[in-house]
Amino acid sequence: GKFAMRMLKKWDLQPRLQTLLEQAGVKWRVARLVHACLACFLLGYLAVHFFLPPSYRILGLIPAAGAGLLPLLHVMRKRASRLHRFEELFPDALEFVSRSMRAGHAFSVSLEMIHREFQEPVASEFKRAFEEHNLGLPLDVALEKLAKRVPLLDVQFFVSAVILQKRTGGNLAEILDKLAFIIRERFK
Numbered sequence: 001g002k003f004a005m006r007m008l009k010k011w012d013l014q015p016r017l018q019t020l021l022e023q024a025g026v027k028w029r030v031a032r033l034v035h036a037c038l039a040c041f042l043l044g045y046l047a048v049h050f051f052l053p054p055s056y057r058i059l060g061l062i063p064a065a066g067a068g069l070l071p072l073l074h075v076m077r078k079r080a081s082r083l084h085r086f087e088e089l090f091p092d093a094l095e096f097v098s099r100s101m102r103a104g105h106a107f108s109v110s111l112e113m114i115h116r117e118f119q120e121p122v123a124s125e126f127k128r129a130f131e132e133h134n135l136g137l138p139l140d141v142a143l144e145k146l147a148k149r150v151p152l153l154d155v156q157f158f159v160s161a162v163i164l165q166k167r168t169g170g171n172l173a174e175i176l177d178k179l180a181f182i183i184r185e186r187f188k
Contacts, residue, residue, distance in 0.1 A: 008034065022149050024079035025121055033071055041068030082121050086150055087187075089122040094158065094180035098173040107162070107172060108133055125150055140166065154183050 008014045008030065017030045044067025048060040093114050100110040108130060115127035125146060132142040143159040157179060165172045 019148070020075060020079060023083065023151065024075045025082045025124075026075055026078055028075075033075065036071035037068045040070050041065065043067060083150065083152060085119075086121045086125070087152055087154065089118055090152070090154055090158075091180040091183045093118055093122050093126065094176045094183070098176040098180070101173040101176075108139065121150075154179070 008017065014030050017033060021028050021030065021033065041064050045060050045064035047067075048063050049057055052060055096114060096117060097107070097110040100113055101107060105113070111126045111133075112130040115123045115130070117123075118126075128149075129142045129146040132145060133139050137145075140159075140163045143162055147155050147159045158176075161175050161179060162172065165175060
């Protein structure tokens with residue numbers, strides 16, 4: 001376990017795995033993922049070890065390696081599923097923010113309202129961005145962290161549009177409506 005974590009730090013894989021776990025919405029630590037992979041590797045090797053003659057036991061490493069990848073593949077599948085679901089709900093969330101801003105709510109309050117009105121993963125991601133901003137993080141930094149957690153081009157456009165509008169002015173509600181329309185058209 002400690003050796004594996006040292007190797008992850010040496011190859012700078014720990015931050016990447018942490019980002020992967022966050023994007024998948026899995027509440028694991030990197031160490032837990034590594035330990036799950038090691039456990040599956042050992043179980044895979046032991047399962048094959050007894051069926052192979054002694055001179056061929058080295059071949060047991062092949063299915064063991066496959067078994068060791070199972071936890072990582074599980075996380076990657078959850079990530080893909082979560083990002084797909086976010087992508088489906090995102091245009092509605094943009095329109096919701098636009099409508100709430102037209103009704104007189106501040107942009108940051110609109111982000112917080114998404115938490116109550118939308119399903120996962122949109123609800124928790126926007127709530128986290130709102131809470132980070134509410135605890136003193138500048139809005140642009142909180143939105144950039146959102147874009148890192150949800151690595152979709154549409155989210156990048158959203159964050160860029162909000163930051164640009166904040167600096168230059170303009171009608172953010174209208175911009176968000178247009179962005180939602182463009183996203184919907186692309187998926188038709």
